[in-house]
Amino acid sequence: MSATTNESSSDVASGDGIDRTLLLGRPHRRHGLQWLTAGIVLFVIFMVAYSLVTNPRFEWDVVFGWFASERLFSGLIRTLELTAISMVVGILVGIILALARLAPNFVIAGVASFFVWFFRGVPVFVQLLFWGFIAAIYPRISLGIPFGPEFFSVDANVLITPFLAAILGLGLNEGAYMSEIVRAGLLSVNRGQTEAAKALGMRRLTILWRIVLPQAMKVIIPPTGNQTISMLKTTSLVSVLAFPELLYSAQLVYSANFKTIPLLIAASLWYLLVTSVLSLGQYYIERHYNRGSGKQQKKSILTRFMTKARSQTLTPGEQP
Amino acid sequence: MTDVVVEARGVIKNFGTLHVLKGIDLTIRRGEVTCIIGPSGSGKSTFLRCINQLESLDGGYIIVAGEPVGVKLKNGRVEAQSNVESARSRENIGMVFQSFNLFPHMTVLENICEAPIRVKKENRAIVRKRALTLLDRVGLVSKAQTYPAALSGGQQQRVAIARALAMEPRLMLFDEPTSALDPELVGEVLDVMRGLADAGMTMVVVTHEMGFAREVGDHLIFMDEGLVIEHGNPRTVLNSPAHDRTKQFLAKVL
Numbered sequence A: 001m002s003a004t005t006n007e008s009s010s011d012v013a014s015g016d017g018i019d020r021t022l023l024l025g026r027p028h029r030r031h032g033l034q035w036l037t038a039g040i041v042l043f044v045i046f047m048v049a050y051s052l053v054t055n056p057r058f059e060w061d062v063v064f065g066w067f068a069s070e071r072l073f074s075g076l077i078r079t080l081e082l083t084a085i086s087m088v089v090g091i092l093v094g095i096i097l098a099l100a101r102l103a104p105n106f107v108i109a110g111v112a113s114f115f116v117w118f119f120r121g122v123p124v125f126v127q128l129l130f131w132g133f134i135a136a137i138y139p140r141i142s143l144g145i146p147f148g149p150e151f152f153s154v155d156a157n158v159l160i161t162p163f164l165a166a167i168l169g170l171g172l173n174e175g176a177y178m179s180e181i182v183r184a185g186l187l188s189v190n191r192g193q194t195e196a197a198k199a200l201g202m203r204r205l206t207i208l209w210r211i212v213l214p215q216a217m218k219v220i221i222p223p224t225g226n227q228t229i230s231m232l233k234t235t236s237l238v239s240v241l242a243f244p245e246l247l248y249s250a251q252l253v254y255s256a257n258f259k260t261i262p263l264l265i266a267a268s269l270w271y272l273l274v275t276s277v278l279s280l281g282q283y284y285i286e287r288h289y290n291r292g293s294g295k296q297q298k299k300s301i302l303t304r305f306m307t308k309a310r311s312q313t314l315t316p317g318e319q320p
Numbered sequence B: 001m002t003d004v005v006v007e008a009r010g011v012i013k014n015f016g017t018l019h020v021l022k023g024i025d026l027t028i029r030r031g032e033v034t035c036i037i038g039p040s041g042s043g044k045s046t047f048l049r050c051i052n053q054l055e056s057l058d059g060g061y062i063i064v065a066g067e068p069v070g071v072k073l074k075n076g077r078v079e080a081q082s083n084v085e086s087a088r089s090r091e092n093i094g095m096v097f098q099s100f101n102l103f104p105h106m107t108v109l110e111n112i113c114e115a116p117i118r119v120k121k122e123n124r125a126i127v128r129k130r131a132l133t134l135l136d137r138v139g140l141v142s143k144a145q146t147y148p149a150a151l152s153g154g155q156q157q158r159v160a161i162a163r164a165l166a167m168e169p170r171l172m173l174f175d176e177p178t179s180a181l182d183p184e185l186v187g188e189v190l191d192v193m194r195g196l197a198d199a200g201m202t203m204v205v206v207t208h209e210m211g212f213a214r215e216v217g218d219h220l221i222f223m224d225e226g227l228v229i230e231h232g233n234p235r236t237v238l239n240s241p242a243h244d245r246t247k248q249f250l251a252k253v254l
Helices: A020-024 A032-054 A060-067 A070-101 A106-121 A124-132 A162-188 A191-199 A204-241 A246-257 A260-289 A301-313 B044-051 B083-090 B108-118 B124-137 B153-165 B183-198 B210-216 B234-239 B244-253
Strands: A140-144 A150-155 B004-015 B018-029 B033-037 B059-064 B071-074 B077-080 B093-096 B171-175 B203-206 B219-224 B227-232
Touching: A060 A070, A060 A260, A070 A106, A070 A162, A070 A204, A070 A246, A070 A260, A106 A162, A124 A162, A124 A204, A162 A204, A191 A204, A191 B083, A191 B093, A204 A246, A204 A260, A204 B108, A246 A260, B004 B044, B018 B044, B018 B059, B018 B219, B018 B227, B033 B044, B033 B210, B044 B059, B044 B171, B044 B203, B093 B153, B108 B124, B108 B153, B124 B153, B153 B183, B183 B203, B183 B210, B210 B234, B219 B234, B219 B244, B227 B234, B227 B244
Parallel strands: B033 B203, B033 B219, B093 B171, B171 B203
Antiparallel strands: A140 A150, B004 B018, B004 B059, B071 B077, B219 B227
């Protein structure tokens, strides 16, 4: 046998009937099926849009009349306040719980695990009701020495307003979920990082704050963004405490004018608008915490679409 | 005795039922380069980690620069150091790891400046200047603003050495500093270490680089199964080992 040192595409002496010169070309792609599916989907979208515009029961004039109204807007502001404060409480509680669960002291770790078990196990709606009815369990809330004198005592209904009940219910529930997220983040950081920091003489809090947490952020941020968006919508449950956030404000209006559907749509549009803004913010925060990883942020659908459209206008072989 | 930097006597370390160190005695004087060789699992890395308390001792003692490691003597009793005291004693001991362990979220310059600024509370401008001098010494000034992920393994390890030196340690520990590197990158790291040895740094190097041990080392220690088997001049140990186990090991690696 002669050595096959002089291989080339025209060398088709093997007699297997495969045309090597054709193989050198790039395969031809068929787009027929893609056009068909895209067509069907576009038709369905058209039908939905058509009904949205032509069905008079949507009452779009009423929707947009109330959309920018002062009453819905003040409800929206309260929803945003609730979301922000509950998330801050949730993140702080989550960090403390995560650290507690990783603590060497098993009593502390056990109590933290119990907290997480309880607040994740009871529906947040039920928790909100409990906080709302707290006065039924503890009519007065006092500060003092246990079994000793009281310095300060107050009616629970005065102290725990619907707003505070909402913050406690949403924040503590969120803390239980955030603790899992933070814990996963802390555990995701390589042990070598802590050892290197220790070897440099860094103190434990400095290591946590300067070395471990910033790296854990890459794991913590994306789910926290989802939690924030989810929290924005969960605040609508607070309507059960008669706290006039966005949904309850809309309910107050339609209970008077019976324009139920248009007002629910107006509220939904606000929820959609704010979640869109939050998603955009999350994209930039993630990009910040990905620095140094050398990883490119995943492009958004829009950017991907634009790049593809541009590259397709180029002639084959040309680099975009 | 003032020039003794490390005095280890009867050092014992167990991981559960596994006896990793079975009584290590070692004395290291100022300016000396001590290389530790031995098969994997012989306890050489563990011993190195005991010196700066990344592992705690189960027996014996180590004194570094006149200070007992991990303990303090108080009213005629031995007490464990607090976390803060342990951290303070680590400030004087630089360590370089096999896997570099640079902080990936900080630039090269930030990596080097972090500990002097946060731990020693030194002035930023002074630390920055010293960091750039150190980067120049390891030949990486141009990479000051780069993140570690964009550097080769050899470059990362040179930054890690500069980072440890920025704390102005009295002793440098190297835990297999070239074992994770591609062969063509080993030389640049060994060159930096050679320069450091020439400048008079006290160094303990766990390594598989017999050439480096022969040329740069003042002492060579062969460890196996948690014990120091042979200790002496690198040339003597490498050329005419006295013990059978040393002979067997060297026959495999040389």
